[in-house]
Amino acid sequence: MSSDEKERFYPNRWPRIILMSTEEIVGEKGVAALLNLAGLPQYIGNYPDDNMRKEFSFEHVGKLQQAFWDMYGPRGARVFATRAGRKTFNDGLESFGKVAMAARAAMKIGALEKRISVGLAFFAKFFNTVSDQKVNVDENENEWLWNIVECPMCTGRTSDTPVCHLAVGVLKGALENFADRDKHFRITPLRCIAMGHEQGVISIEKQPIS
8 A cells, every 4th residue: 555545534533523513403313323324333222432542534424424424414414523523622622721821822913813823733633643644734915725735534535526524624614712702714725635725725804704
């Protein structure tokens, strides 16, 4: 197996949070049905461990996200993914006390736009460290661009619309926690590996919508 084909992993805690946040909405039976549809019955009543070991494969992330799509339709899947992404950020980062403290400190210095630029670069480094998902950040006059080079959400999937709404939720959680809770930003998937693009690209407009 070449280095480009090697299996990649998410830390256990993140899919655990996804399943727990879903259970809050649809209950245990709903999650069981979802896992059966995904072909992942081994996780019924047996969620991934509550730790940050990289053991939950990208293949399983892709299957789980596809099951949301198949069971609830694109709109429902976006709602679940965004909610789970936000909760993944909120709960997951708090397990890294020093990381959270450093991020908050960095995003309290200077103007809001500069703070967000610093924070997004910080979070990209964090993702690249604790998971096999690879991201980087660009920006222009009007937007920040969150570029997903290695994407678990797209693994094993094809689509004619973006499927990276879990990442959208994570970014919403990040901006709500570290930028300004009173300001909201338009976050839009532009490109997606599942659509055949070389990498995923999510736009975060610099001008707040509220």
